[in-house]
Amino acid sequence: MLELSGIHKTFNIGTVNEKKALIDLNLKVNEGDFITVIGGNGAGKSTMLNVIAGVFPPEQGVITLDGVNVTKMAEHRRAGMIGRVFQDPMVGTAGNMNIEENLALANRRGKFRGLGWGVKKSEKEFFKEKLKMLDLNLEDRMGTKVGLLSGGQRQALTLLMATLIKPKVLLLDEHTAALDPKTASKVLSLTEEITSKENITTVMITHNMKDAIKYGNRLIMMMGGTIIYDVAGEEKKNLTVNDLLAKFEQSSGGEFANDRMLLG
Amino acid sequence: MVIFQTFLTGTNQGLLWAIMAIGVYISYRILDFADLTVEGSFATGGATAGIIMTLCKDFVAKGPAQGIFISVIGLLVAMIAGGLAGLVTGLLNTKLKIAPILSGILTMTGLYSINMIIMGLAIKKPMSNLGLGMVGTLFSKAEEFMPISRNWIIFIIAVIVVAVVVGLLYWFFGTEVGSAMRATGNNERMAKAQGVSTQNSKILGLVLSNAFVGLSGALVTFQQSNASVTMGVGSIVAGLAAIIIGESIISGKFPFWARLLSIVLGSIIYRIIISFIYLAGVNSEYIKLLTAILVVLALSIPLIKEKISKMPRKPKKNAKGKDEPDDTARQDAIVDEYVGEDEARKDTDVLQTEDGADSAATEV
Numbered sequence: 001m002l003e004l005s006g007i008h009k010t011f012n013i014g015t016v017n018e019k020k021a022l023i024d025l026n027l028k029v030n031e032g033d034f035i036t037v038i039g040g041n042g043a044g045k046s047t048m049l050n051v052i053a054g055v056f057p058p059e060q061g062v063i064t065l066d067g068v069n070v071t072k073m074a075e076h077r078r079a080g081m082i083g084r085v086f087q088d089p090m091v092g093t094a095g096n097m098n099i100e101e102n103l104a105l106a107n108r109r110g111k112f113r114g115l116g117w118g119v120k121k122s123e124k125e126f127f128k129e130k131l132k133m134l135d136l137n138l139e140d141r142m143g144t145k146v147g148l149l150s151g152g153q154r155q156a157l158t159l160l161m162a163t164l165i166k167p168k169v170l171l172l173d174e175h176t177a178a179l180d181p182k183t184a185s186k187v188l189s190l191t192e193e194i195t196s197k198e199n200i201t202t203v204m205i206t207h208n209m210k211d212a213i214k215y216g217n218r219l220i221m222m223m224g225g226t227i228i229y230d231v232a233g234e235e236k237k238n239l240t241v242n243d244l245l246a247k248f249e250q251s252s253g254g255e256f257a258n259d260r261m262l263l264g
Numbered sequence: 265m266v267i268f269q270t271f272l273t274g275t276n277q278g279l280l281w282a283i284m285a286i287g288v289y290i291s292y293r294i295l296d297f298a299d300l301t302v303e304g305s306f307a308t309g310g311a312t313a314g315i316i317m318t319l320c321k322d323f324v325a326k327g328p329a330q331g332i333f334i335s336v337i338g339l340l341v342a343m344i345a346g347g348l349a350g351l352v353t354g355l356l357n358t359k360l361k362i363a364p365i366l367s368g369i370l371t372m373t374g375l376y377s378i379n380m381i382i383m384g385l386a387i388k389k390p391m392s393n394l395g396l397g398m399v400g401t402l403f404s405k406a407e408e409f410m411p412i413s414r415n416w417i418i419f420i421i422a423v424i425v426v427a428v429v430v431g432l433l434y435w436f437f438g439t440e441v442g443s444a445m446r447a448t449g450n451n452e453r454m455a456k457a458q459g460v461s462t463q464n465s466k467i468l469g470l471v472l473s474n475a476f477v478g479l480s481g482a483l484v485t486f487q488q489s490n491a492s493v494t495m496g497v498g499s500i501v502a503g504l505a506a507i508i509i510g511e512s513i514i515s516g517k518f519p520f521w522a523r524l525l526s527i528v529l530g531s532i533i534y535r536i537i538i539s540f541i542y543l544a545g546v547n548s549e550y551i552k553l554l555t556a557i558l559v560v561l562a563l564s565i566p567l568i569k570e571k572i573s574k575m576p577r578k579p580k581k582n583a584k585g586k587d588e589p590d591d592t593a594r595q596d597a598i599v600d601e602y603v604g605e606d607e608a609r610k611d612t613d614v615l616q617t618e619d620g621a622d623s624a625a626t627e628v
Contacts, residue, residue, distance in 0.1 A: 091453050094447045105455075
């Protein structure tokens, strides 16, 4: 489905700030996988998602998505196959445009945009139905500017937009980290509901180890720009937070007591 | 009578320059791209239209119909020339990754020479000025057709052109391409994630913007029977003035066409004010300084309002107390007004609004 092989990504090459973000990263994502990704700050989690999405190209390595080599494909071209939700709720939606305009933009992801109407009448019913699924009463506020919505509502809307056209892979970059716990769990259960209903292949970064264990069928742990632990199936189900902590400590040589992960 | 004539010429100028202001609105507000190309492409429009009239002067002299025909061609070519200028800026920014402001400045600087070359095409030598008094223009030719005065002819034609431009843009920004362009200006990362080629959006937006600026330059050239290499100087600020005056007239929830019309209205008000300043005998060289000060004031009003609203407030009854000094009362009144607006906005739109403040600040 999605395969990363031998990916290297270095920022600020040749300067004192040179930072190797990904080092020989290999990952094979199978159709229908829901992978949770954990790892400390600077482990390369977000860089990995950005490389998949095409925000920047890797220096080395090949990315294939559904049999197509997308390594050098421009971000907006790749977008037709990839759904994304970002950590910052402001990033995923256009605040000055209303709900239906945002959805209409998402409904044309990967398609040719011509001089037809930006929001077609026939689409509106479809959008309404989809919005009802979110259970946030947004279906009655289709003309409301997205900027007037709360962070949680924007994140739920972004999630809907990312999956409106079924993506080949859905990339979630800590999409609940900026939300309060109650809203975060609501958005997470929505994520679960949508991805399982449509069987969407998903890669989700999280800082919350409980969530990482609770959701998905596979878990990977990253450190220093590469994957250090990859577990799936029964073994993953039986994991505990303590197991993960132990695994972490063992790999990092115990220097991780201050890490944000502990808060999860 | 003089007063009325001043109103009419002010209105005409406002209408013709409004098309330029709408062009600036596309780049500055919709694309969020501070595009200085405008200062050059305005003159490019004027130079192109002027030289086409000059080069075809024998045909134009045959009669009003021929003159109008060539004038319309001149307007179209002016739009294309303006659009090309926008294309250059767009390519500099998107392909060569030069910062928006610098891209515009570079194009504008280059256009200074190009405009002189265009204006000198008839005598094969660069010129900084091109008079059309002998050749005639769209308006002087139309005057031969119709039994009304020049000013009314300009008014009628300007209203038609402005109506077409507003209608066209209202339609365009409702289309898929137009929506993608708005999304690009509003949130580039989101636009990319939704598969929008933000580079193409920017290029197309700049072409569109400068095409209208060129059209405006051509019409102004026809109106004053003269094109000059400096005619675009200060046009950015004039455009911003029109946009800001327009926005102060209608604020809050309005459909897009009303926003476009507000720019037209803003441009008319601005030009009428200037016409009266001229009438009062103020030297025309001072106008640009006045405009710049006006725009600085207008741009700083939101900030000043915010500062005032953040100051510790006295209880309301004090503000109404009669022995309060005038100043404080006025200040509090402003605060009340501001807070009032804010609350009203919340009332209309909150169900679970948490970050309304953010959006209010960034609304187009």
